[in-house]
Amino acid sequence: MSSAPAIEFQSLTKEFGTVRAVEELSFQVRPGRVTGLLGRNGAGKTTSLRVLLGLARPTSGSATVFGHRYQDLPRAAHRIGVSMDGLGWTPGATGRRELRIWASTLGLPTSRVDQVLERVGLTDSADRRVKGYSTGMRQRLALATALLADPELLVLDEPANGLDPDGIRWLRTTLRSLAEEGRTVLLSSHLLAEVEQTVDDVVVLERTLRYAGPLSELIPRQNDRLEDRFFDLVGAGTVGKEQSHA
Numbered sequence: 001m002s003s004a005p006a007i008e009f010q011s012l013t014k015e016f017g018t019v020r021a022v023e024e025l026s027f028q029v030r031p032g033r034v035t036g037l038l039g040r041n042g043a044g045k046t047t048s049l050r051v052l053l054g055l056a057r058p059t060s061g062s063a064t065v066f067g068h069r070y071q072d073l074p075r076a077a078h079r080i081g082v083s084m085d086g087l088g089w090t091p092g093a094t095g096r097r098e099l100r101i102w103a104s105t106l107g108l109p110t111s112r113v114d115q116v117l118e119r120v121g122l123t124d125s126a127d128r129r130v131k132g133y134s135t136g137m138r139q140r141l142a143l144a145t146a147l148l149a150d151p152e153l154l155v156l157d158e159p160a161n162g163l164d165p166d167g168i169r170w171l172r173t174t175l176r177s178l179a180e181e182g183r184t185v186l187l188s189s190h191l192l193a194e195v196e197q198t199v200d201d202v203v204v205l206e207r208t209l210r211y212a213g214p215l216s217e218l219i220p221r222q223n224d225r226l227e228d229r230f231f232d233l234v235g236a237g238t239v240g241k242e243q244s245h246a
């Protein structure tokens with residue numbers, strides 16, 4: 001496997017008017033690892049991922065996937081599976097129908113739909129309308145959508161949000177097995193306890209980078225807790241107040 005980074009942020013700054021959401025952010029995501037992008041509400045996680053995926057333009061600096069801007073990467077939608085709020089579900093569709101629409105858009109056989117439904121544990125609910133799905137079921141469907149094209153990289157914005165303890169355990173096991181298959185996973189989260197047991201590498205963001213590296217170096221001792229180290233790195237303030245103006 002190549003050791004070139006799967007993802008690279010280089011001095012990325014993103015401003016919205018007078019709000020500097022992300023400032024001079026630089027880090028790399030190593031291939032075949034699960035990396036957690038951690039930060040409290042408003043820390044800039046979603047903004048960073050949106051720039052990475054070509055959904056927002058950087059003010060300065062860059063974010064690249066496999067050495068290219070997302071929009072310049074050949075077969076980007078096949079190589080990178082994405083789960084992010086706001087990508088939208090089709091009104092009235094069942095889970096299966098939703099996945100079939102995505103499969104058809106990506107030029108994939110419908111057999112992939114059954115495979116990903118099985119993988120995320122949604123087979124029995126596949127013919128129910130997504131509208132009636134619980135938050136946890138929607139998270140599973142979002143991951144199924146991301147997995148459709150059998151991507152080498154997954155970018156998941158807050159995949160643990162709204163999951164119950166069974167769902168969290170399922171997510172952890174699934175993400176670990178995806179990494180064992182050689183895939184790279186970048187997920188964002190503010191749920192530190194959940195992430196602590198899932199990720200190999202950690203990026204702590206509070207508008208600026210506070211830490212990037214192995215989880216084992218951030219919490220080297222068995223009794224260390226990620227939450228304590230997190231607050232050491234970001235302080236106890238509220239990010240919205242601290243960083244509202246550039």
Ligand SMILES: Nc1ncnc2c1ncn2[C@@H]1O[C@H](COP(=O)(O)OP(=O)(O)OP(=O)(O)O)[C@@H](O)[C@H]1O
Nearest residue numbers: 016019021039040041042043044045046047048190
């Ligand atoms: N489209 C936008 N227009 C103006 N400000 C924005 C926009 N998107 C994000 N922001 C601001 O940028 C900052 C970072 O927001 P972002 O959504 O990236 O944080 P986050 O870490 O993903 O937070 P959360 O965990 O709450 O989703 C916040 O101050 C937010 O209000």
